[in-house]
Amino acid sequence: MRQEAERFRRLGYFDTTFGVEVMGERPRRFVLTFEVFECTAVREVDTFEGQPVDFILSGPLAPWREMLANIQAHGRADVAHSINTLTHFGESLRVIYDDPDGHDKLYRFAESVQEFFDLSAGVAIDGARAGAAATT
Amino acid sequence: MSYLSTTDFFDDKDFVDRYAYTMRTGELDLSWMNAATEPVACEPQNQRRGLTFRDCDVGAYGFTEMPELIRSNRSFAPRGAEIPPGVPDLQAEVSRKSEVWAYNIEGYYEEAMSRQWNATTDIPWADLSKYELSEAVGKAYAQLLTFLTEVEMIATDVPAKWMGRLNADFFEVKNFIATQAMDEARHAEVFRKRALATGWGLMKASWANEHNLKFLRDADSFAEASLTLHLQAEGMVLTLFRFSEFISPTDVDKKMFRLVMQDEARHVGYGMQHLKWVLDHFPEKREIIHRHLDEAENFVFGGGYATEVFEPFIILAGGGLKKEQIEKGVKITAQFNLKQTDEYFERLDKCGLPERRERSKLALAVEMAKAAIAAA
Numbered sequence: 001m002r003q004e005a006e007r008f009r010r011l012g013y014f015d016t017t018f019g020v021e022v023m024g025e026r027p028r029r030f031v032l033t034f035e036v037f038e039c040t041a042v043r044e045v046d047t048f049e050g051q052p053v054d055f056i057l058s059g060p061l062a063p064w065r066e067m068l069a070n071i072q073a074h075g076r077a078d079v080a081h082s083i084n085t086l087t088h089f090g091e092s093l094r095v096i097y098d099d100p101d102g103h104d105k106l107y108r109f110a111e112s113v114q115e116f117f118d119l120s121a122g123v124a125i126d127g128a129r130a131g132a133a134a135t136t
Numbered sequence: 137m138s139y140l141s142t143t144d145f146f147d148d149k150d151f152v153d154r155y156a157y158t159m160r161t162g163e164l165d166l167s168w169m170n171a172a173t174e175p176v177a178c179e180p181q182n183q184r185r186g187l188t189f190r191d192c193d194v195g196a197y198g199f200t201e202m203p204e205l206i207r208s209n210r211s212f213a214p215r216g217a218e219i220p221p222g223v224p225d226l227q228a229e230v231s232r233k234s235e236v237w238a239y240n241i242e243g244y245y246e247e248a249m250s251r252q253w254n255a256t257t258d259i260p261w262a263d264l265s266k267y268e269l270s271e272a273v274g275k276a277y278a279q280l281l282t283f284l285t286e287v288e289m290i291a292t293d294v295p296a297k298w299m300g301r302l303n304a305d306f307f308e309v310k311n312f313i314a315t316q317a318m319d320e321a322r323h324a325e326v327f328r329k330r331a332l333a334t335g336w337g338l339m340k341a342s343w344a345n346e347h348n349l350k351f352l353r354d355a356d357s358f359a360e361a362s363l364t365l366h367l368q369a370e371g372m373v374l375t376l377f378r379f380s381e382f383i384s385p386t387d388v389d390k391k392m393f394r395l396v397m398q399d400e401a402r403h404v405g406y407g408m409q410h411l412k413w414v415l416d417h418f419p420e421k422r423e424i425i426h427r428h429l430d431e432a433e434n435f436v437f438g439g440g441y442a443t444e445v446f447e448p449f450i451i452l453a454g455g456g457l458k459k460e461q462i463e464k465g466v467k468i469t470a471q472f473n474l475k476q477t478d479e480y481f482e483r484l485d486k487c488g489l490p491e492r493r494e495r496s497k498l499a500l501a502v503e504m505a506k507a508a509i510a511a512a
Contacts, residue, residue: 012251013185036184079387084394088382089471100483101408107374107401108247110394 001039001119009037014112016105019048019056021096022064034109039116054102057083059093067093068120076118083114139224171218189242189308199242199308204417206231206303215305228303234418235359236302236309238409244402245308248315251402253395255326260388264333267386276451277385279339281331283445284380286341287373288324290349292317294365298358312406319399326392344442348435359414363425364432366407371483372436374400375476383452383468408487415488426495429484433498436477446473470509477502 001008008014017033031051033041048056063086070081079085083106086092097103106113145151158164174195180187193200197216209215210231211223230236238244269277295313302310331338352369355361377400381393414421439445446469451457453472454465481499484492493499 011253013247015247036182038184076387079384079390082381082390082394084378084381084397085390088378089468089475100479100486101405104374104401104405107378107397108405110398110401111391114394 001116004115004119005037007115008112011112011115013037014109016054016109017052018106018113019045019051019053019058019096021048021056021058022061023059024061034112034116054097054099054105056096057087057093057106058096059086063092067117068125071118071121072125075121077114083117084110173216173218185246188246190246193242202233202305204233206233206305209303209305212304215307226304229301230298230306230358231303233306234414234421235357236306236362236410237413238309238406239413240409241312241406242308244406244409245312245315248312248319248399248402251398252315252318253322255322255329258395259326259330259392261329261333263388264386267388269334269385270456272451272457273385273455274334275336275339276448277389278331278334278336279444280380280448280452281327281334282339283342283345283442283448284327285324285331285338286345287349288320288327290353291365291370291373292320292324294353294355294361295320297353298361302358316399316403316406319403323396323399326396330389330392340444342442342444344439345445348439351431351435359421360428362407362410363428366403367411367483367487368429368432368436368480370400370403370407371480372476374404375472375479379449379472379475383449385452404483408483411484411487411489422489425489426492429492429496433496437498437501470505474502474506 013036014034015036017031020030020032022028029045029048031041031043031045031048031053032039045051067077067081067086071077077083083093087095087106095103095106174197176194176197178187178192178194180191182188189199192198195201195216199215202215206228209219210225210228211219212226213219213223296317299310299313299317302313304310328338348369352361352365355364374397377393377397381390381397384390384393411425414425449469449472450462450465452465453468454461454463477498481493481496484490
């Protein structure tokens with residue numbers, strides 16, 4: 001994100017803390033904090049209990065992997081793999097929240113969130129390439 | 137011309153002589169240097185963010201200590217400035233803080249300013265040439281865009297209408313409303329441009345929705361306008377933008393809807409925080425709020441007349457006009473409609489109006505619709 005600082009600065013203030021949850025036999029949970037124009041912290045946690053997150057993006061490994069593979073194949077998420085599309089009806093990924101105000105932060109910063117995940121196009125990800133063939 | 141100066145300055149010999157004397161001799165008045173105000177030197181608390189309104193919330197210049205009734209300033213004097221005798225009474229229609237204030241209003245303004253985008257240059261319009269939409273999908277999309285342009289025109293006019301009527305001391309609110317007027321003008325612009333880029337142009341204006349939009353525009357008070365515009369209408373439109381991103385036929389359109397939903401979510405945030413402020417500080421206004429929402433929801437329910445709005449959703453969600461596509465589109469659109477109203481009541485609940493669902497005819501209609509869908 002630092003390498004693409006100007007891209008995120010252009011989008012404006014990005015002030016949210018959200019969780020990413022990958023469900024499965026061994027669930028993994030991460031808390032990502034964004035402030036002003038940067039990602040200031042990423043922490044792995046055992047539980048979101050007690051964590052001050054605005055919302056949580058949660059889903060099994062398969063849709064996460066498919067999304068990342070799609071981004072790697074196309075340079076960014078295509079029409080079927082944007083965060084909003086995948087979470088809209090909660091069938092692939094879902095958004096978990098306590099407060100609708102926190103939930104709405106996903107939309108207040110929608111383009112910044114999407115561009116953050118689209119950055120994975122430039123990152124080597126284990127397992128993503130196997131899914132890439134399925135989405136091209 | 138409704139306001140005239142009480143003085144013809146060209147005929148005021150004392151004024152003309154004094155001005156000429158000053159320019160000739162350099163003998164300045166300088167009484168303004170002893171302004172009865174507080175010297176301050178505000179600094180950014182966060183250098184990366186810059187100097188924000190929150191950094192300037194000090195003493196008489198600040199907003200935290202502002203009283204509920206603004207009696208001292210009826211002019212354009214900026215909050216904290218010395219107000220000399222003889223300034224005109226601008227007769228601001230709204231001088232009660234509870235009519236306009238919201239938690240974090242200063243934060244919403246700063247966010248709005250930093251997240252402005254350009255409908256002409258930030259949408260990759262040239263990429264549209266890669267896509268070809270069927271006639272049914274193209275026309276449905278052009279119709280949706282026509283409706284959205286209509287809606288956003290009123291959403292521009294309503295905040296703009298109220299800006300000049302608020303007391304000048306509500307500086308942060310007036311500034312936020314100015315950003316909303318700009319946001320909504322940009323939405324009307326981008327939807328109009330996208331319609332004109334579809335190959336079909338604009339389609340049909342919406343009778344039912346125009347009446348709803350007139351209800352929003354003709355609100356008797358800013359508080360009523362804000363409740364129905366920011367919270368009810370824009371809350372539902374936010375869900376609509378998210379659904380539109382979901383059914384968007386191209387990634388150009390997905391980007392467009394992501395950008396508009398950012399602005400919309402910010403307006404909804406203001407609406408929610410304003411309602412929370414009002415209910416926290418003036419719980420006796422609860423019943424008035426319910427009565428406003430009764431009529432707002434009446435218009436929402438009447439929106440069902442607008443086939444030119446929900447039919448395009450069905451076609452876009454299903455991908456066309458074949459029987460199986462319509463069936464798919466109806467199911468998805470019904471889910472969207474239920475989501476729209478569920479999220480509306482969820483927001484009201486969290487703002488401190490949990491009883492709204494029980495007394496709302498709209499909630500009852502939604503429960504009946506859910507039961508009918510479950511039974512089908």
